[in-house]
Amino acid sequence: MTSLFSRRTFLKQAALLPLAATVSIPASTALAAYAQPKRIGGSHLRPALNAYSFLELLNANAKDKTKGLDLFQLCDFCAQHNFDAIDLTGYFFPGYPQAPADSYLFALKRHAFDLGLAISGTGVRNDFTAANPAVRAEGVQRLKTWIEVAAKLGAPVVRAFADSQPPFKNWQQAADNAPRATVEGYLADALRECADHGKKFGVIVGVQNHGDFINTGAEHLSLLRRVDHEWCGALVDTGKYLTPDPYADIALTAPYAVNWQIKETMQSSVDSPATDMKKLITIIRQSGYRGYLPIETLSMRRKGYDSTVEVPKMLADLRAALAATESIAPVPRPR
Template identity: 75%
Template sequence: MLHTRRSFIESAALLPVAAATGLPAASAPAVPAPPIARLGGPHLKPAVNAYSFLELLNANAKDKSQGLDLFGVCDFCAQLGSDAVDLTGYFFPGYPAAPDDAYLVRLKRHAFDRGLAISGTGVRNDFTAADPAVRAEGVQRIKTWIEVAAKLGAPTVRAFADSQAPFRTWQQASGNATREDVEHWMADALRECAVHGQRFGVIVAVQNHGDFISTGPQHLALLDRVNHEWCAALVDTGKYLTPDPYADIALAAPYAVNWQVKETLGSSMDSPRTDVRRLVDIIKRSRYRGYVPIETLSMRRRGYDARVEVTRLFGELRDAIGSSR
């Protein structure tokens, strides 16, 4: 099944060439391998990613009288009418170490009392790094937070498929290794994480972040290389850097277990704004059933107010879910 998907991805890349030259494309498989099984039709549950409150959470970490903590984020999401909250690991006390169980129990109950599910969490990792120790550190971090997620009742842990600071690109991080070699490094690391995830009932959700993974075919090719049912896609709608990101989103959607719905189809306010109704139609056509978290970013906006922007984008998503075909 997964081999068929890789064959589809590779042959799909040749379709524009076939169209331009008049060569037949009949040798390409008609469809990719079967996606995640969905029953009962699409069912989208709007949610909020805590990273939207980055500045407020960082302010609170420095001064408890300022900003918001994760409990405050849950309160805001409940008042907003969100179905769930995605609690990014960076904002837990002691990160990257796991917080103590007493904190997790208290936060889990706090979210439950407000009618919120915890849709996921996430950490920083760099599996594009040439240094095996850096990759091993990322594996151990994800394993640790898989266990945190299990205690919280969260179904997914987000893993990056791209380079992290101090590196700016995967080529720099890998020492200019070939894409094939880097994909092997990443797949081996993600597979080890997925095995651990299976033990605890937590899916490793691999996020495209506009570096090593900047297209839908690249996203699926990596998952194909991992070849483990507990490793799937987290679709970041703002990080497919192609002429038609909606096509990439549509390609990856059948393999998604989590989302980050962004305000724009890029990394700045100069990028095209996301057509939320069009996006929701794409997600529904994939028959996705689950949480769809939004994530807003300051993107160097003066006077950025997370409460205002989250409320606005969440409202757009909720309205689109209610009115789309």
């Protein structure tokens, strides 16, 4: 069964690779090989929680401290459910998008440590697709600020978006309908500058596919190859490859992953198929990835959505898949 799956995955990857070459632009850029992270041993996967799962409760607390919960209480929740780590989205820190006070960061870092929790990452909003260079420069500065925040927290990865942000509806509108190759250049230049800053502080820039500029695994790799920086990698959002077979896209990018967002459904919609957790974890194990797997639940306009209920259910599904796939070894891949 495993070998059959491996062959199918390989064939899907092979079919997508020519597309990656066509999405990439100048040949000189495409030839600059973007290296896969070096892995030793089999996969080693640790459950984590993405704080965005508690969007509603965290936002409620930001408005009224007597309601919802704060990041300290969210760490308590993670400890109660034996998560290995927490991914602390930047939006929920006091003063965002500015850096929080060091006293806050260090208190939160110590609290997580006392609970046995690692801080697996953080993330911000940015728009590197905009035609206006001032908008892109603002995003670069924000990433640099939060790279330094991550370093203080001991978080190894900062998430960067590869899509447009409000008031724009999509990357074409943000870019004033500039050609895709031009916009990929905007993104690559901004991400490379951020990665240079990340290298100084020991923090990796993880580029997330989010269903706008990056809809496919081939597009994801094309951008990373153009950035061509050892401190920039893929943050694979399992719910945001908008293709007929997202698992094939995940298989293509998994070897380059530095972090994840594991979603309940394959296209972050209540109407899309539920994530086949065993199939997904098989792909991740075959890629050789070693590290955290942050899960993220979303309300998706569901009536009565309760993150305190949905997160433990998803965690149980993840743990069952991890146990069922424990014997699966990485598939050797050419470099």
